[in-house]
Amino acid sequence: MNGTLMARRLWRGFMGLVLVAMAGTAAAAPGVRTVPSCTKVNVSTTIDVPAGTTWDGVAKYGKWVCLVGTASNMKGTQSESQVPMFKLNNGSTVKNVVIGDGSLGTGTNLAAGGADGVHCYGVCNVTNVYWADVGEDGATVKKLSGVTSKMTISGGAAFKAADKLFQHNSDGTLVIQDFYADNIGKLARSCGNCSTQYARKVTVTGVRLGKVNSAGVGINSSYDSKSGIAGKYDVATITDLVYSGSKAKCEAFVGTGSGNEPVKDTNASNIARACVFK
Amino acid sequence: MKKNTRQLALLLAAAAGLGALALGQSPAEPAPAAMPQAAPSPVLQMIGLAAPSAGEARAPVPDAPQLTRWMDQREFPQAVLALQRAPLDADTREQLLQQLLARWAEAAPEQAARWTLATPGQAHLLAPLHDRWLQQDPRSATVFAGGLPAGPQRQALLEEGLLRWTAQDGTAARDWLRSYAPQPELDEAIARHASGDELARNSPFEAMDLVARITAPDRRWQAWQALARNLYDIDPERVLPLLAQAPGLLPAERARLLDELR
Numbered sequence: 048m049n050g051t052l053m054a055r056r057l058w059r060g061f062m063g064l065v066l067v068a069m070a071g072t073a074a075a076a077p078g079v080r081t082v083p084s085c086t087k088v089n090v091s092t093t094i095d096v097p098a099g100t101t102w103d104g105v106a107k108y109g110k111w112v113c114l115v116g117t118a119s120n121m122k123g124t125q126s127e128s129q130v131p132m133f134k135l136n137n138g139s140t141v142k143n144v145v146i147g148d149g150s151l152g153t154g155t156n157l158a159a160g161g162a163d164g165v166h167c168y169g170v171c172n173v174t175n176v177y178w179a180d181v182g183e184d185g186a187t188v189k190k191l192s193g194v195t196s197k198m199t200i201s202g203g204a205a206f207k208a209a210d211k212l213f214q215h216n217s218d219g220t221l222v223i224q225d226f227y228a229d230n231i232g233k234l235a236r237s238c239g240n241c242s243t244q245y246a247r248k249v250t251v252t253g254v255r256l257g258k259v260n261s262a263g264v265g266i267n268s269s270y271d272s273k274s275g276i277a278g279k280y281d282v283a284t285i286t287d288l289v290y291s292g293s294k295a296k297c298e299a300f301v302g303t304g305s306g307n308e309p310v311k312d313t314n315a316s317n318i319a320r321a322c323v324f325k
Numbered sequence: 326m327k328k329n330t331r332q333l334a335l336l337l338a339a340a341a342g343l344g345a346l347a348l349g350q351s352p353a354e355p356a357p358a359a360m361p362q363a364a365p366s367p368v369l370q371m372i373g374l375a376a377p378s379a380g381e382a383r384a385p386v387p388d389a390p391q392l393t394r395w396m397d398q399r400e401f402p403q404a405v406l407a408l409q410r411a412p413l414d415a416d417t418r419e420q421l422l423q424q425l426l427a428r429w430a431e432a433a434p435e436q437a438a439r440w441t442l443a444t445p446g447q448a449h450l451l452a453p454l455h456d457r458w459l460q461q462d463p464r465s466a467t468v469f470a471g472g473l474p475a476g477p478q479r480q481a482l483l484e485e486g487l488l489r490w491t492a493q494d495g496t497a498a499r500d501w502l503r504s505y506a507p508q509p510e511l512d513e514a515i516a517r518h519a520s521g522d523e524l525a526r527n528s529p530f531e532a533m534d535l536v537a538r539i540t541a542p543d544r545r546w547q548a549w550q551a552l553a554r555n556l557y558d559i560d561p562e563r564v565l566p567l568l569a570q571a572p573g574l575l576p577a578e579r580a581r582l583l584d585e586l587r
Contacts, residue, residue, distance in 0.1 A: 077485055078452045081423065083460035084431070101523060105493055111460065138559065140523045143493055170558060172523050175492035197558075199522060202492050225488055225517070 076255040076289040080204040080227040082179045085111040085145045090132060091118050093162075098136040098169075104144030113145040113179060115160030123147055123161035123182025131187075132162040137169030137194055141176060149179025149206065159207075163187070169194040174201045181208035181231070190217040190243070201225055211236040211265070218245035222252075229257030236265040237281045239300050239309030244270060246279035256290040263290060267302030268312045268321030274302050280317065286325040297322035401429040402440055405450070426450065430457035438469060455482050463490035464497060480510055487514035495524070499531060507538045516544055520551035526559050529567050537573040549574065553582040561586075 088108070096102045104112055116122060120130050133141050147161030161182030165173055169191040178185045185205050188198045196219030205212050208231035215221040216238045228234055234256060237247045249264055256263065266281040267274075283297050290296060299312040299321055312318060395404045408421055429437040434454065441451040458466040467486030473479040490498040491514070502515065518524060519535035532552055539545035549571075556564045564586065568579045 075481055075484070078456065078481070080456055081427070081453070081460075084427065099526065101527070138522075138526060142523075170522060172521065174521075174523065175489060197522075201517070201521065202488055 076253045076287050077227050082149050082177050083111040085113040087115050088112045089117045090114045093130050093134050095134045096139040099138040101140040103142050115148045116162040121162035122158040129163040129183040131166040133165045135167045135171040140172040142174035145177045145179050147180040167198040170197045172199050176203040178205035181205055184214045185212040187214040188217040188221055195219040206230055208232055215247050216241050220248040222250045224252040226254045232261040233265050234263050237267050240303050240305055240307050242305040244274040244276050244302055247281045249283040251285045251288055253287045259292050259294045262294050262298035263296035265298045266321050268299035268317040270302040273304035273307050280321050282321055284323045396428050399432055426454050427457050430454050434458040459489045463493050484514045491518040507540045509540045512539045512541050512544050515539055516548040520548045522555050525555035533571040557586045
């Protein structure tokens with residue numbers, strides 16, 4: 048074998064190793080994202096997405112639209128009586144849309160028409176959705192009888208959430224991947240005092256956070272006797288979460304029952320089993 | 326995008342106004358464009374938006390109407406460079422810059438992207454420009470990213486582009502992916518798209534075809550596992566007949582996947 052041929056083969060081998068190494072790298076968190084330029088569309092009642100179907104804003108309107116709730120219970124205040132902008136039934140998807148009016152200011156308590164975001168019953172996908180100004184919550188996992196919940200937030204971004212952005216009230220898994228959020232309370236919270244409690248999973252992969260006012264993910268690293276599931280615990284698996292602020296990336300609580308307030312869990316081994324960084 | 330222009334003009338006017346207050350003077354009327362010899366206003370001089378002094382090798386810098394004119398005439402590079410020189414506070418500068426970039430990305434995104442790459446010190450603007458470009462034309466933005474020199478920047482922009490293109494126009498994005506030979510740098514975006522619930526539900530054969538294109542064996546196997554799980558959750562009865570038609574999936578691998586579902 049002559050020298051040139053050997054050098055060529057070595058080079059090919061090296062490039063092969065480089066490519067394999069690149070392929071093995073997990074997807075990085077996205078960069079800073081902005082809300083798409085959009086046309087406002089007033090919405091007076093919840094949009095009910097039938098099971099197994101997709102509601103695609105860009106496909107429906109031919110452009111990016113910002114949905115702004117006009118009813119008094121869709122203004123996007125912190126009132127718990129707010130109704131959702133979208134109700135996703137089992138197996139449905141909402142994608143390519145902006146929720147709320149981002150032009151009203153920079154505060155987190157603006158009545159920007161974001162309503163109570165998205166409610167997911169069963170298995171749902173929230174893909175490439177932007178919350179220009181989060182209302183009561185950005186999205187909430189709700190229990191559907193007979194179905195293990197899984198809500199996947201993939202792509203998109205959220206801004207100006209006074210409290211938590213994604214709320215997990217059901218069983219099953221909340222997946223947040225390839226996402227950007229800025230000026231939020233918490234990225235996600237497993238319900239601390241729901242009337243029916245579950246050991247839940249939260250998976251965060253490839254997420255970039257700007258300003259966080261409370262914490263990254265809030266989970267119940269243990270449950271007390273009032274919860275009905277004492278001995279069980281949530282697990283948050285966090286991979287490639289980019290955040291340089293001072294708040295905790297994962298905050299642990301003792302889950303409890305309805306009518307009680309969850310307290311911080313200070314037990315180190317509980318926290319270690321529940322906040323898993325990969 | 327007239328609204329953006331108005332906001333930009335208002336912000337600049339506000340910045341100029343604040344500067345004037347600090348000097349104890351009224352804001353000067355901006356000089357009309359037809360008077361090139363007019364002396365720069367003290368306000369504009371103070372915030373660094375006055376014309377350069379003799380010998381300075383830099384582009385002329387704008388007052389608010391000038392900036393608006395530059396945007397209307399698509400003279401974006403001058404506007405960006407002038408803004409960067411202006412001694413504004415960081416928030417105001419960033420706000421103005423984002424609006425300029427948004428306008429530029431809407432008017433001439435590829436020109437904007439090429440300018441950031443070709444102009445020293447401006448490479449950091451490529452990502453925010455690309456973000457805007459993806460919102461309006463994910464295909465062009467992704468194809469542009471694919472043409473960049475190999476490296477971390479191309480990988481990041483290509484992945485971001487594919488994830489957003491597949492969300493906005495999955496059919497076109499998948500056609501584009503299939504027009505290329507399998508490539509390692511496309512693996513992650515393909516795996517995420519192909520192993521998602523929506524594609525498994527609506528186009529399971531396309532999902533399987535995509536998974537088979539993933540070059541890294543470990544990542545491909547993870548994607549098969551995720552896809553099989555989704556197919557099972559959607560309809561357990563259909564998993565076996567679907568996986569039996571999966572391209573490139575060996576019988577032993579199929580059996581292993583089915584075992585893992587039980």
